[in-house]
Amino acid sequence: MSALILGLLMFLGMHSARIFAEGWRTQVINTKGPGAWKGLYTVVSLVGFGLIVWGYGQARLAPVVLWGSPAWTRHLASLLVLIALVLLAAAYVPRNGIKARLHHPMVLAVKVWALAHLLANNTLADVLLFGGFLLWSVLDFRAARQRDRAAGTVYPAGTLAGSLATVVVGCAAWAAFAFWLHLPLFGVRPFGG
Numbered sequence: 272m273s274a275l276i277l278g279l280l281m282f283l284g285m286h287s288a289r290i291f292a293e294g295w296r297t298q299v300i301n302t303k304g305p306g307a308w309k310g311l312y313t314v315v316s317l318v319g320f321g322l323i324v325w326g327y328g329q330a331r332l333a334p335v336v337l338w339g340s341p342a343w344t345r346h347l348a349s350l351l352v353l354i355a356l357v358l359l360a361a362a363y364v365p366r367n368g369i370k371a372r373l374h375h376p377m378v379l380a381v382k383v384w385a386l387a388h389l390l391a392n393n394t395l396a397d398v399l400l401f402g403g404f405l406l407w408s409v410l411d412f413r414a415a416r417q418r419d420r421a422a423g424t425v426y427p428a429g430t431l432a433g434s435l436a437t438v439v440v441g442c443a444a445w446a447a448f449a450f451w452l453h454l455p456l457f458g459v460r461p462f463g464g
Contacts, residue, residue, distance in 0.1 A: 272330050275396060278322025279403045285315045287407060290414040323400065330396035331458075340393040349449060349461050351387035355380045356448070357441030367437040368429030375415045382408035 288296040300308045358380035361369035370376050385405035388397065418424075454460045 272326065272396065272399075274322045275326025275330055275399060278319045278324075278326050279399065281315050281319030282323055283319075283403055283407045285312055285319065287411070288312075289418070290410050327396055327400055330394070335395040336393055337395060337398065338393050340391060344391045345461065348387040348391035351383050351390070352448070352461075353442065353445045355383040355387065356444045357438055358383060360437045360441035360444065364433055364437040364440055366427060366430045367433035368431075369434060369437055371426050371429035374419060374424075374426055375412055378408050378412045378415060382412065 296308065299311070358369065358373070358376040361367050361373070361376035362380070364370075373379055381404055385401045385408060388401040389405060392401065449461050
C-alpha cells in the first residue's frame, strides 16, 4: 500500500503544482527554463504513475474490503465512464461545443471516471486511488476556472460537426475499453461474468 500512496503523492503532487505552488512552478521555469520544468514534471509523473500501477496491483493481491458493492453499481459506473470518455475526447477534438461550454473537459473526465470507479469498487486501495484522483480533479477544475477568469480566457465556439465527432470518438473509446481492453489491461470485466 505504501507504493500506491507514494505514487499518488508524486503523480498528483506534480499535477497539483498549478493549484498549490504556482509561484514555485513559475520560479523553476524562469530560472531553469521550460525544458527543465517539463523534464522534472515528466520524470516525477512517470515514476509516480509506475508506483501507482505497481502499488495498486500489489494491493489487489490482498484487498482490504470496506463494503459490499451492489451489482447495479457496475452498470452505473459503465454509464459514467461513457460520459467520461466523451469528455476526454472533447479535450482533443477541435471546435466542439462540449469544450466551448465546459472549458476543461479532461479534468471533468477524470472527475467522472474517478467517481464511477469509487461507486463500483470497494477496497481501501480503490478509495485511495480513485478518491485521490477525484479530490485532485475537483481542486484542479476550480483552480483552472479561476485562472481562466483572471486571464479573461475565451474559448472558441464549437461546431455541430466537432461536437458530433467528439461523441462518436468518446463512444468508440468506451466500446473498445468495455468490450475488449478493460479485462486484459486491468483484469476486470466491466459487465461481470
